Amino acid sequence: MSLNIIVLAKQVPDTRNVGKDAMKADGTINRAALPAIFNPEDLNALEQALRLKDANPGSTITVLTMGLPKAAEVIREAIFRGADTGIVLTDRALGGADTLATSYSLAQAVKKIGNYDIILGGRQAIDGDTAQVGPQIAEKLGIPQVTYAEEIIGLKDGKVTVKRRLEHGIETVVAPLPCVVTVNGSAADCRPRNAKRLMKYKYAVSPSEKAALSEEKQAFVDARPYLQLNEWGAAFVEADPEQIGFPGSPTKVKNVENVVFTAKDARRIEGKDDAALEDLIKELITNHTIG
Amino acid sequence: MANFYTDNPDLRHHLTHPLMRKIVELKESNFTDAEKFDYAPLDFDDAMDNYERVLEVVGELCGGLIAENAEGVDHQGASCSDGRAHYADGTVANLEACRQAGLMGMAMPRRFGGLNFPITPYIMAADIVSRADTGFENLWGLQDCAETLYEFGDEDQKARFIPRVCEGETMSMDLTEPDAGSDLQSVMLKATQKEDGTWVLNGVKRFITNGDSDIHLVLARSEEGTKDGRGLSMFIYDKRNGGVTVRRIENKMGIKGSPTCELVYKNAPAELCGSRRMGLIKYVMALMNGARLGIAAQSVGVSEIAYREALAYAKDRRQFGKAIIEFPAVAEMLAVMKAKLDASRSLLYECARYVDLYKILDDISKERPLTPEERTERKHYNHLADALTPMAKGMGSEYCNQNAYDCIQIHGGSGFMKDYACERIYRDARITSIYEGTTQLQVVAAIRHVTTGTYNSLIDEYAKTEVRPELQAIKDRLAVLTEMYNSAIAHVAEVNNPTYTDFMARRLVEMAGNIVMAYLLLLDAQRNESFTKSANVYANIAAAEVTRHAEFIRTFNVEQLDNYLVK
Numbered sequence: 001m002s003l004n005i006i007v008l009a010k011q012v013p014d015t016r017n018v019g020k021d022a023m024k025a026d027g028t029i030n031r032a033a034l035p036a037i038f039n040p041e042d043l044n045a046l047e048q049a050l051r052l053k054d055a056n057p058g059s060t061i062t063v064l065t066m067g068l069p070k071a072a073e074v075i076r077e078a079i080f081r082g083a084d085t086g087i088v089l090t091d092r093a094l095g096g097a098d099t100l101a102t103s104y105s106l107a108q109a110v111k112k113i114g115n116y117d118i119i120l121g122g123r124q125a126i127d128g129d130t131a132q133v134g135p136q137i138a139e140k141l142g143i144p145q146v147t148y149a150e151e152i153i154g155l156k157d158g159k160v161t162v163k164r165r166l167e168h169g170i171e172t173v174v175a176p177l178p179c180v181v182t183v184n185g186s187a188a189d190c191r192p193r194n195a196k197r198l199m200k201y202k203y204a205v206s207p208s209e210k211a212a213l214s215e216e217k218q219a220f221v222d223a224r225p226y227l228q229l230n231e232w233g234a235a236f237v238e239a240d241p242e243q244i245g246f247p248g249s250p251t252k253v254k255n256v257e258n259v260v261f262t263a264k265d266a267r268r269i270e271g272k273d274d275a276a277l278e279d280l281i282k283e284l285i286t287n288h289t290i291g
Numbered sequence: 292m293a294n295f296y297t298d299n300p301d302l303r304h305h306l307t308h309p310l311m312r313k314i315v316e317l318k319e320s321n322f323t324d325a326e327k328f329d330y331a332p333l334d335f336d337d338a339m340d341n342y343e344r345v346l347e348v349v350g351e352l353c354g355g356l357i358a359e360n361a362e363g364v365d366h367q368g369a370s371c372s373d374g375r376a377h378y379a380d381g382t383v384a385n386l387e388a389c390r391q392a393g394l395m396g397m398a399m400p401r402r403f404g405g406l407n408f409p410i411t412p413y414i415m416a417a418d419i420v421s422r423a424d425t426g427f428e429n430l431w432g433l434q435d436c437a438e439t440l441y442e443f444g445d446e447d448q449k450a451r452f453i454p455r456v457c458e459g460e461t462m463s464m465d466l467t468e469p470d471a472g473s474d475l476q477s478v479m480l481k482a483t484q485k486e487d488g489t490w491v492l493n494g495v496k497r498f499i500t501n502g503d504s505d506i507h508l509v510l511a512r513s514e515e516g517t518k519d520g521r522g523l524s525m526f527i528y529d530k531r532n533g534g535v536t537v538r539r540i541e542n543k544m545g546i547k548g549s550p551t552c553e554l555v556y557k558n559a560p561a562e563l564c565g566s567r568r569m570g571l572i573k574y575v576m577a578l579m580n581g582a583r584l585g586i587a588a589q590s591v592g593v594s595e596i597a598y599r600e601a602l603a604y605a606k607d608r609r610q611f612g613k614a615i616i617e618f619p620a621v622a623e624m625l626a627v628m629k630a631k632l633d634a635s636r637s638l639l640y641e642c643a644r645y646v647d648l649y650k651i652l653d654d655i656s657k658e659r660p661l662t663p664e665e666r667t668e669r670k671h672y673n674h675l676a677d678a679l680t681p682m683a684k685g686m687g688s689e690y691c692n693q694n695a696y697d698c699i700q701i702h703g704g705s706g707f708m709k710d711y712a713c714e715r716i717y718r719d720a721r722i723t724s725i726y727e728g729t730t731q732l733q734v735v736a737a738i739r740h741v742t743t744g745t746y747n748s749l750i751d752e753y754a755k756t757e758v759r760p761e762l763q764a765i766k767d768r769l770a771v772l773t774e775m776y777n778s779a780i781a782h783v784a785e786v787n788n789p790t791y792t793d794f795m796a797r798r799l800v801e802m803a804g805n806i807v808m809a810y811l812l813l814l815d816a817q818r819n820e821s822f823t824k825s826a827n828v829y830a831n832i833a834a835a836e837v838t839r840h841a842e843f844i845r846t847f848n849v850e851q852l853d854n855y856l857v858k
Contacts, residue, residue, distance in 0.1 A: 199344070
């Protein structure tokens, strides 16, 4: 059977190769110092999608990403590796979103896409490491979710069989379609970019990227529908302004501190009453063990 | 993860050589393919951008997966059972990744599913692949057998086989037999034409790289009763038809991931490629020239990895309170390694560009008659390619062996252990100066270009280039070396004794090679300052080598020859 597959992808700062200037003095990420990359586990998810497509000829893969207009880079990268098309969900109103607002916005975009059989995404993004967005999207869409997926073993009769990588072993589960599957970094690496696709799609642009091109280049893109990437805004996906961006994000960052863990002398807190317990908790909070 | 293209700016320097404009414009014949193929370039800049982007994919794949798999592939090696050869697990993964990346059939025309790349960027990919895993370069690089199919097969054969190669099926060239190694005229594998006109092959082939491939080009004796090269024809054997089994694979010193097979043909159905009797004389010669360029690229890749491993170790290893690279004896070895690497790479791409030019003109001549100027050009470039191919293969492979040797030397005792990559590099390097014609046979192919003046014509051309003042000293020095070379040629000609000429051939070819490579590095330095160091170091190497050979030839008394002709 042919499938409509959605892959959720995020453009993230490459936190794996952090230099000295990776953080600003105020504790936020210095995005200028870190190259923007395809979130690694989203690439693992893309590979699972491509395998589903290989096994089910006629399937299509749509990559959905939310971010700045330049997140179109992620769409192109996915297309070079075999995805069919992509959508950049971008809007000033979406800025400052936490996982709740992000998952709401993406769920709205998924609803707008409408016809889908399976949604795949990385387990988590390397900038936030929350692993919340995939599961929240499943909740908002009211469909099942399978997390920590390592391999999609099979798909038939409207059900998908997934091998999950858990802390102490593996588990195989069967889920009805449509569902959300979030994929672990331990899954197969994504296949490389394909030379022909790279040459064919290298000029693919989103509308805002196209606007920056010369007239001649714009005409070139206009004549080739396959070079036109989709760019959707908040209003287009019918998102409630109260649930997106800053207004829709209950998470507030109060303070970011550099914490350096160092071994200190052991400290013993004596006593059996509440006061001793409170001392213990205060001590653990002070040295950042909890809190 | 390293990218073996972007971490090496020297590659981009060679890719962007001024002659590339001519190559690309001829190859893409006014960029008309863009109307038919959505991945064809629109203009020169677009084509160059395509090459770079694809080489970045090659570099990423090589710096990641293929380099990471190299050690495992070396340990596991290929195996043989039930009449079939089996790749190591890492090799299987590498091949699959290359297929997915669409890196097979790179130089084939688009109408057969290829990328229509010129030879130059394709050879650059081979250079990069070899740095990652020398043995894997063989399997991947055998795609250039498709070039021979394209040149000599009929339309039907091209249409049936080339798209399969572009989709990732592998190839092999089945030439060598137990009694026909360097001397391919002695090939005995028997081709018999049946009454219905079809052919079957019977006999044994030995030392066949990737001998269990999907599509084989086979040299066989089609003319019963003949004994020399004129009785040989080239055949295509399709594994899907069956009839060939792998009796055993060789247990080799290096390139262990590349299965070297002994093949048994039992009534194996095959089809004739091209005309009868032209197998060795024309087709295999073309095939070998392509393969030799491939080995030249493989050698440069080995030199590159050997240099990098040695450099990294020399910076890291501390003795007597400092990194060993700070000792002049070690630093000098590294400078010499880099100079040899740079010299052989410059020669490789110089050669690749000439191969490109004559092959493209050749291809154009199938579509329309060439203009008289084009015909002259084709002949000229073909001549230069013929002269530079054995030089690039011969000297490049010797240099990569020397670099692999020095790489171990810099590692000291640790280099003798199995713990470092250098011992694998050393073992992998060794075959490059043997297969596709030993260095001695490259000399046989090159010597006529010494005597007929092909190398001189190149050298004269290089010498016309004006260089920056700081490079003038090198240029002046090369003029002196050229005089020494010419005197040596004159001396050998004067003696006029065939045995003596053979005896001096390697010296003369090496002198020519030293001067050609020194000039090429000079021109590189003129175009890109980062080559200045290597240009200087290599000029010193060339001066020492040319002087040594010149002195040997000048002082050699022909009567001494007997001392060397060991019986």
